[in-house]
Amino acid sequence: MTSLILWLLDRIKPLIRLVGADYGQLRAIVQVKLTMDNRRSSVGLGRYGKAKTESNNNFTRILITYTIVGSIISASMLLIPDQDRLFFPLTLQFSYVMALCAMTLISDFSSVILDSSDNQIILPRPVDSRTLWLARIVHITSYLFGIALSLSAGGVLVIAYRFGPIAGLVFLAMSLLSAVLMVFLTNIFYLMLMRFISEEKLREVINYFQIVMAILFYGSYQVLPRLVGQDVLTQALDHQWWHYLIPPMWMAGTVDSVAQPILDSTHLVFIALALIMPFGGLWFMNRFLTTGFTQKLSAIDTESRPESFGATSRRTQPDQTSLLTLVSDWFTTNSLERAAFAFTWRITGRDRKFKLKTYPQLGFGLAYVVAMSFQRDSFGSSGFFYLFALYFAGLYVMVAQYQLGISDNYRASWIYGSAPIKTPGDVLSGSMKALIIKLLLPFYCLLACYILYRYGLDKISDVLLAFSNSLVMLLCTSLLSIRFMPFSVAPDALKQNNTARGLLTSLILAVVGFSHYGLTILPYGTWVALPFSIITFWILLRQYQKTTWERIEMG
Structure with a gap:
């Protein structure tokens, strides 16, 4: 050319x-x-x-x-x-x-x-x-x-x-x-x-x-x-x-x-x-x-x-740090997890490529749900489309988690090996919590507002259960996939795992989604299942937090 x-x-x-x-x-x-x-x-x-x-x-x-x-x-x-x-x-x-x-x-x-x-x-x-x-x-x-x-x-x-x-x-x-x-x-x-x-x-x-x-x-x-x-x-x-x-x-x-x-x-x-x-x-x-x-x-x-960047950082850092410290204190349990939470929170807000690859995907999910819900005489007009929308959005959530391990500056990941980190699971769990609080929670809030507006406030139990189940699916795919430290892998290194990861995610999504649909038939079925879903998420998160160095693959 x-x-x-x-x-x-x-x-x-x-x-x-x-x-x-x-x-x-x-x-x-x-x-x-x-x-x-x-x-x-x-x-x-x-x-x-x-x-x-x-x-x-x-x-x-x-x-x-x-x-x-x-x-x-x-x-x-x-x-x-x-x-x-x-x-x-x-x-x-x-x-x-x-x-x-x-x-x-x-x-x-x-x-x-x-x-x-x-x-x-x-x-x-x-x-x-x-x-x-x-x-x-x-x-x-x-x-x-x-x-x-x-x-x-x-x-x-x-x-x-x-x-x-x-x-x-x-x-x-x-x-x-x-x-x-x-x-x-x-x-x-x-x-x-x-x-x-x-x-x-x-x-x-x-x-x-x-x-x-x-x-x-x-x-x-x-x-x-x-x-x-x-x-x-x-x-x-x-x-x-x-x-x-x-x-x-x-x-x-x-x-x-x-x-x-x-x-x-x-x-x-x-x-x-x-x-x-x-x-x-x-x-x-x-x-x-x-x-x-x-x-x-x-x-x-x-x-x-x-010099200019440093001056700007000093001007903007105090307010950001106070908010970040407050949020991390609420949702983390130890200093290492807190450091990983803050690290991921800052990188996801500064890395332009991460934002360009992740944020549009979340917007695509919202656009698809809105467009399909207004289409008459189609699947979008069916009575259970809102369930499909809640779980289909989980696929876009997986994209954000997938991007957590990728960085153009992956060579800087040597710091993980040189730092005195005995429990890498704390780093993984802190990074996951930052992703959930900063990206996934606002995304699901927007999606929930539209679902409740479109289909009625009586769907609040379905929204809560779908959000909790989405977190369960997120941790399931993380536990069953190869685990990487945050931002430690070159972009091309994970492409070979895309097919297997996609099949695994689709299988888990189908099982959980159809189970939720079956619960809607039972009186108060979703409300009864919600505590079990939350407990399952907590157990999986604790298991994810126990990840050892033997389970980590460094890029």
Whole structure:
């Protein structure tokens, strides 16, 4: 792929020189960036890939997946409407392309856009900021073009088959321009954040934005298809003035004008916006934003120095420590367990990758339950769906526990062996308690509020029993699986155990869930079973706390 991108880059050499960049330097920088990408793991939306050999094919596998999913979506939307009712389905298609490009920029490439190491390594050399900035844009856009092409491949074939090859080529061109437009809008988004948020908070805000966008993206995927039926896709949409403010509608209007064909004033405005805004945005960034963006990145690097971080820690540490000390005193029994509780509590709040892999999964669980409960004439409308929702959410809870053993800084786990720790089970139990109190309890509170609101307050016993049983399942899988110290294993090391762990979790989930359903038939069955479930959880936790070094596998 690197050779193909460099070959295409050679074809637009005059254009690069026209905007004031040094082509030789730009080509060398892009080549190095693409080479380094083959050694980088992809983290977007909770994914993580292997470095070295597997990462070379990681992006290709993602493109194949996007091609299959994009073709299915394109066929379902673009094969239905008549020729004069194509505008709204095209808008949905381009919205999907733009949303996924923006998600990729914010998730996988936020570290690339905000990487200040280029400034320290390259700018002291005779390389101007414009060349460096344009190399960064070319690097990112090359990947977005691949994503846009894969998402639009099915749509190109459908449009070309129904309305001719010219319409298909216009659809392809608009998809690529959508990627260019997302590069411009994302850079504007980052600059606005840099203007109103201090540099030391920027990366944290972006991390939470990634989490929120991932949840919204998945939630929209679950909810919107159930709200937008086939009758909506086949309706003609009257053009309104506010359509000129929606970028996907610019692209949809341009393709619609060729597919019908029609060339009125409304479609001419859409064509002008679709062609001018992406290139105009790049020119605007190149002319006015390059220097400011580079200076902001330098400020980020300055604010990230240990002195500033230490000062910030001293300012924020007392309040956090007092709350953490109070909570740990309530739920732990000895000093070692208390230390593990505090350690896990802090790491789960600071590790960006942990939050990016764990928090969206919990949000996905809530989004799935809400979407399924509103679906009529399906399993979501059955009388016992709330039980399925309570236990199915337990699968997402397992993800958080699974992530407890994983860390990119796993080499620091030598401290466990050098410290005078005689009972590693206290570390495991303290870490588990921190996970339950900080993540699982709030998650189940949100889920319980929705279940009680949706199905009635009489389901309180089912909610309490399901929560206690979920904790039992969590400890069962922990006791039956290989045990690792917190944050002591490389991400790739646990992949080989995924299949066995998944089967084990599903089996335990099925047994406990059907047992709970049987208890609902008996009068006061759930209330009677609740104390036994709590006692079982306490016994399993004590057993987990007795883990010896012989049962621990160090990463």
